Amino acid sequence: DTAVSQTPKYLVTQMGNDKSIKCEQNLGHDTMYWYKQDSKKFLKIMFSYNNKELIINETVPNRFSPKSPDKAHLNLHINSLELGDSAVYFCASSLSPESYEQYFGPGTRLTVT
Amino acid sequence: DQQVKQNSPSLSVQEGRISILNCDYTNSMFDYFLWYKKYPAEGPTFLISISSIKDKNEDGRFTVFLNKSAKHLSLHIVPSQPGDSAVYFCAASAGGGTSYGKLTFGQGTILTVHP
Numbered sequence: 001d002t003a004v005s006q007t008p009k010y011l012v013t014q015m016g017n018d019k020s021i022k023c024e025q026n027l028g029h030d031t032m033y034w035y036k037q038d039s040k041k042f043l044k045i046m047f048s049y050n051n052k053e054l055i056i057n058e059t060v061p062n063r064f065s066p067k068s069p070d071k072a073h074l075n076l077h078i079n080s081l082e083l084g085d086s087a088v089y090f091c092a093s094s095l096s097p098e099s100y101e102q103y104f105g106p107g108t109r110l111t112v113t
Numbered sequence: 114d115q116q117v118k119q120n121s122p123s124l125s126v127q128e129g130r131i132s133i134l135n136c137d138y139t140n141s142m143f144d145y146f147l148w149y150k151k152y153p154a155e156g157p158t159f160l161i162s163i164s165s166i167k168d169k170n171e172d173g174r175f176t177v178f179l180n181k182s183a184k185h186l187s188l189h190i191v192p193s194q195p196g197d198s199a200v201y202f203c204a205a206s207a208g209g210g211t212s213y214g215k216l217t218f219g220q221g222t223i224l225t226v227h228p
Contacts, residue, residue: 031214043202043218056215090156097214100145100206104156
C-alpha cells in the first residue's frame with residue numbers, strides 16, 4: 001500500500017484553467033504539506049496543515065488554495081493557471097508538526113501551456 | 114536567498130569507494146538537518162538526520178557529519194553501491210514556533226555509482 005499518494009501523476013493544461021491535485025496518506029499522520037519543485041530543482045514548502053488546520057502558509061499567490069477535508073487528505077486547487085506554475089508538486093506528511101521526518105508522495109508534474 | 118546550498122550538481126564514484134556529498138547553510142537558527150534520497154519519478158525518501166547537538170550520526174553505510182562553526186554538513190556513503198545512484202537532497206529546519214515542520218531544501222546532488 002502506498003503511504004502517501006497523489007493524483008494525478010501528470011497534468012497538462014492550458015493557461016487560465018483551474019485544476020486540482022489530490023493527496024492522501026494512510027500513515028495516520030496529523031500533519032501534511034505541499035511542496036513545489038521548480039525548474040532549478042529546489043523543493044520549496046508552500047503550505048502545511050495539522051489536523052485540518054493551516055499552520056504554514058508561505059508566500060504563495062492566492063490562486064493556490066489548499067483544502068483539508070480530514071487529516072488524511074490535503075488537496076491543492078490552483079485557479080487561473082499561469083506558465084510559471086509549471087513544476088512538480090509534492091505532497092508530504094509527518095507524524096506531527098514537531099516531527100522533522102516527512103514522507104513524500106511521488107509528485108505531480110504540472111505543465112501549463 | 115538560498116539558505117541551504119549543495120554546490121556540487123553531480124558526483125560520480127566507483128562502486129565500493131566512498132561517496133561524499135556536501136551541504137552548506139547560512140541560517141544559524143537551523144538546528145536539525147536531514148538527507149533525503151530521490152529516484153526518478155518518485156518522491157524524496159528520508160535517509161538520515163542529525164541534530165545540532167551532535168557532530169556525527171551513523172546508520173549502516175551512511176554517516177552524516179555536522180560542522181556548526183563552518184555551517185557545513187556532509188553525507189558519507191561507504192561502500193558506495195550502484196543502487197545508491199540517485200539525487201540526494203540536504204534539508205534543514207529551524208524548529209520551534211512557526212518554523213515547526215518547515216524544511217528548507219538544497220537543490221540536490223546527482224550521485225552516480227559506476228559498477
